[in-house]
Amino acid sequence: MPNQRVEEIFEGIRKNDRVLIGKGLSLIESSLDSDQEDARELLKKLIPHSGQSLRIGITGVPGSGKSTFIEAFGTALCNSGEKVAVLTIDPSSPVSKGSILGDKTRMDSLSKNKNAFIRPSPSGKMLGGISRNSRESIIILEAAGYSYVLVETVGVGQSEISVGGLVDIFLLILISGAGDELQGIKKGIMEMAQLILVNKADGKNKDAANKAKKSLENALSILYRNTPETKPAVLAVSSLEDSGMEGVRKKVEMIASELKNSGSFDENRKRQNSNWFDSEWKSQVDHFLEKIPLLKERKNQLTKDIKAGKIDPFSAADELSQEIRSRLLG
Secondary structure, X not given: OOOHHHHHHHHHHHOOOHHHHHHHHHHHHOXXXXXXXXXXXXXXXXXXXXXXXXXXXXXXOOOOOHHHHHHHHHHHHHHOOOOEEEEEEEOEOOOOOOEOOOHHHHOHHHHOOOOEEEEEEEOOXXXXXXXXXXHHHHHHHHHOOOOEEEEEOOOOOHHHHHHHHOOOEEEXXXXXXXXXXXXXXXXXXXXXOOEEEEOOOOHHHHHHHHHHHHHHHHHHHHHOOOOHHHOOEEEEOEOOOOEOHHHHHHHHHHHHHHHHHHOHHHHHHXXXXXXXXXXXXXXXXXXXXXXXXXXXXXXXXXXXXHHOOOOOHHHHXXXXXXXXXXXXXX
């Protein structure tokens, strides 16, 4: 017998019903067992209708204006006839576990655009600037018909590299002085980015931004001297004045076209699906083990022993692993 709840949400998502899209996203974020079962059923139905969007990851140094850029860029895309979904990963409150910043308040204009959908998600305990359900959220948004999915991450840092496993193109946003601060930016982030934007190229800061752009280009030429074909492009933009957004759109489309023509685009998607499988089965195994009463009790006791200083974490982990092996393998 069809699951009426899943069917209703599925049909609503396919019709781009914003209320039911929100319900679908809430469903996959729920930790209730019954919700998780429905979420998996929903995703299985949606996956054949997903995968058609261009997924863009966006990160940046503090104060670089990521949200302002996304609002300007997203609005430009909407005005050109595209449907844009924004998945923003906010830092989590240690008390409520919810998003602290609330991006709809930071992107007021874009959130009111009929062709845009914004969803703030708490990062929870996840590293890498993503939330636990970022992959699943992208599937829902794509199945709802959004041609661009923009993923704004928590901030720039070494753990931010995880977002590369979700997107097709990675944008790094910097501000004036970025050329001098290049050594302070994690190398992994620089190597991942296909496009670097020097933001806030307006007013009195315009000359400084253009100088930063040239400085970055010179530094990147040295960094990529052996592989110039992989060197990321650098553009100076002003999110405040909506300047340079058309140039960003054209450059993004050009990068996507080059990736597709070379076969890298499809290979990246296949690798992402493989990584998703690896993450999902481990998560389900962990969830299964947590539900075994004796193992759960043993884990709780070991946790108390660690806090009391009776055992070290490594020995406790060995004991629990041995307990699991003995129960599963006999």
